[in-house]
Amino acid sequence: MITDVDKGFLNMALDEAKLALQDNTYPVGAVLVDEEFNVIATGRNRVHPNKDVSAHAEIEAIRNAGEVVFDAKIHNKKFTLYSSLEPCPMCTGGILFAKIQRVVWLLNDDKGFGGFLKMKDAAIFEEKFNRIEVIAEPDEELKMKQIELMDQWEKNANHVGNLRKVVLADI
């Protein structure tokens, strides 16, 4: 279950995803909050503007949080990471390394690069995953908004599928 506070942060993640789409990149946004629900950092996908394949929203939020995340890991503080989409394998790895204890996302990504649930189900790093409270797809209305953003992304010239078509047309 999520609270109105959670919903507010999911809306913030969605706003970041919208900004990413305006930057012509994959619409994913993330927000990292501490135990008292203060915003520590936000992040959004910047793969295309930065030409950096590792510039994912969740990694950016963790990076933007700086040493606060390291401190939380040492002191076992319960941070929550909100994302508009299920974290990919790389971001899931980042979440495990940061020892983030609660993860909430708007839309599962089993057709795309969603990694969190696959890695958790595979029972690898089981002990680490068991420490994380996971809340997937808690809000239908906000989930639909993320789906809309991703539908728009499909038509974007920077979508990798569309970029490949241009490469093929050049041959």
Ligand SMILES: [Zn+2]
């Ligand atoms: Zn990722």
